[in-house]
Amino acid sequence: MSESAIFDVFVIGGGVNGTGIARDAVGRGYSVALAEMNDFAAGTSSGATKLIHGGLRYLEYYEFRLVREALMEREVLWAMAPHIIWPMRFVLPFHKGGVRPAWMIRLGLFLYDHLGGRKLLPATKTLSMKRDPAGKPLKPLFTKAFEYSDGWVDDARLVVLNARDAADRGALILNRTRVIGARRNNGLWTIEVEDRATRSRTSYQARMLINAAGPWVDSVLSNAVGRNNAHNVRMVQGSHIVIAKKFDDPRAYFFQNPDNRIIFAIPYERDFTLIGTTDQDYKGDPKDVKITGQEIDYLCRCASEYFAEPVKPEDIVWSYSAVRPLYDDGASKAQEATRDYVLKLEEKDGAPLLNVFGGKLTTYRRLGEHALEKIGEAIGVKGKPWTGESHLPGGDFPPTGYEAEVSRLKSACPFLEDRHARRLIRCYGTLTHAMLKGADSQAALGRHFGGTLYQVEVDWLVNREWARTSEDILWRRTKQGLRLSADQVRSLDAYLETAEAA
Structure with missing residues (x-):
């Protein structure tokens, strides 16, 4: 099976760096596809300390550029997504x-x-x-x-909201889709992917390949691209x-x-x-x-x-x-290895490859902007930097406006408990109203799975945020796994199986 469209950019990796690059690129007018072999943020991007921070201790290692960039990003990101940051x-x-x-x-x-x-x-x-x-x-x-x-920051939500916004702007976003091969051919990349659920394979073509696979960057180079013994991470x-x-x-x-x-x-x-x-x-x-x-x-x-x-x-x-x-800079101790990111552009046979090493949640947006500079250098400039003044889905309210948004939701849906209303605004911001559209009572939220998780939210996550399993929902999209019993998790699993079959 072959996909006829030629994308400007094909991104491998659905963590914070990959989804951030895809969102920035499609917003500038590039045609973009992204493939993530697991769920979004299933790796490093949901396993951090969940801080938007300058990195106070990095000053000891004289990482002044990184610290300054991260410090400057704190308020930019807060304004961009005040529901999850x-x-x-x-x-x-x-x-x-x-x-x-x-x-x-x-x-x-x-x-x-x-x-x-x-x-x-x-x-x-x-x-x-x-x-x-x-x-x-x-x-x-x-x-x-x-x-x-x-x-x-709610790290996993940061990732999925970047993916959602990229898709809304026209990017092809594929999760649970593994890249099994990427080869240069007549000045283009031919990328073969496999749907991990159905085992069906599809080929895509792109002018440029972005390897943002996080811990798997070297693996992508060795296995998909065919580079022997890659070691950068x-x-x-x-x-x-x-x-x-x-x-x-x-x-x-x-x-x-x-x-x-x-x-x-x-x-x-x-x-x-x-x-x-x-x-x-x-x-x-x-x-x-x-x-x-x-x-x-x-x-x-x-x-x-x-x-x-x-x-x-x-x-x-x-x-x-x-x-x-982390980019392997030869530091003797793990805590001394640089937290800065490194972007390496390879231009060969008219089909450029950009490898992304390292990075932090805090600097993902700036990493994206620097990646777009490399993309412009390789295949031509489109658009201008724009993400610094943007909002992620649901984040279109003032940085200090969280309490006002909670009050607005409770006025619109007085049947919601305070704890429930607060969590929904923290997860979905202004999009909570679209999720709950038409709900006029607790019963209208549908089946209760435990904690503050109801059917209406589960359906939203399946239909809008690519969730397929209870782990996606409970530990990445909502953190309600901390509150559900084993029986309640099994009930959610059964519901998701029914929803997938339908």
């Missing part, structure tokens, strides 16, 4: 004899406040932990802290644990460890605390990555150095792990 204050406890002296932390935070054109985010301040509520959950030896601003495993809510404060904690690593303890999904991340080299297949007992012990031990009440392995209600595909 919002500001968060971070408390950095300090004690004499710690890893970093006070002057170094103050200098880092001064740079953090002034490098990135901060406008809406509040500045750094010093806290007395004896008087501030942030000191309550911590050991009494922490009498002083610094408080600074960064942001939080250093895979670093990062794992996180989720426990029942450890503190009531809305602020997060930044903990420094004796090994020079840092971990965060972050309010998560109202009733939980997220603790992470680890940094260790990973040699296996990225699809098999799982948290290790050693990492669990490390996170519990590090958090327990700060919290008055220890964190124990039996406290864990969920954990997740992912591989960060």
Whole structure:
């Protein structure tokens, strides 16, 4: 079977970088196709610490360009998607004899406040932990802290909303579609893909190929493109644990460890605390990555150095792990490897290839703009940069307008519980009204699957956001997996099988 259209750009990889590049490119007038072998954000892009941040600790490694770019992006992204991105204050406890002296932390935070054109985010301040509520959950030896601003993001939703917007603008978006071959032929790429559900194969042609496969970048080069022994990526495993809510404060904690690593303890999904991340080299297949007992012990031990009440392995209600595909710069330690992204353009036989290495959630939009510069250089410029003033689907309200949107939804749908209304706006923003169109009662939401998940939302996710399995819905699109029992998950599975058959 052959597809006659010739695309300007074919993107391999449906993580944050791939979907961001596809969205930017189609918005400039390029014809775009994207293939993701699994679900969107099934790999690295849903396995991060979920922060929109400058990367305070990267200043130690003199990554000033990366930090400045990331700091500048915080408020751009917040304005672009205020439903899934919002500001968060971070408390950095300090004690004499710690890893970093006070002057170094103050200098880092001064740079953090002034490098990135901060406008809406509040500045750094010093806290007395004896008087501030942030000191309550911590050991009494922490009498002083610094408080600074960064942001939080629902990472998997960031990815799927980029994919949705790209599709709405005309891109061909294929998920669960594996690229099994990509060859240059008469100045074009011929790309063969396989639908993983039906095993049917389709061929596409494109003027340019973008390899944004994350941890699988080298695998794509070796297996699909036919490049022998490609080695550009250093895979670093990062794992996180989720426990029942450890503190009531809305602020997060930044903990420094004796090994020079840092971990965060972050309010998560109202009733939980997220603790992470680890940094260790990973040699296996990225699809098999799982948290290790050693990492669990490390996170519990590090958090327990700060919290008055220890964190124990039996406290864990969920954990997740992912591989960060860092560009292999030869750094000796995993935590020292660069977090900056590297774009490598290969022009050969009139069919250019752009390989994307590294990157962070925070800088995905800027990475996309830089990728578009490479695309313009290779196949001709179309359009101008536009994403900085755009909104992701559902994000067309002011950065500080979340509470107003919740009130508007509750006025339109007074039958919604406050918790439910707040979660829907956090997931779908202004599109919540389209999802609930015609619903005039709780019963009109359809079958209740548990938590605040109802049939009307499940149908929306299947029809609008490419969801096919309970894992797609519960752990990437909604995080309601934290609240459903095993029986409720089975009920959702059965419903999805019926919906797919229909």
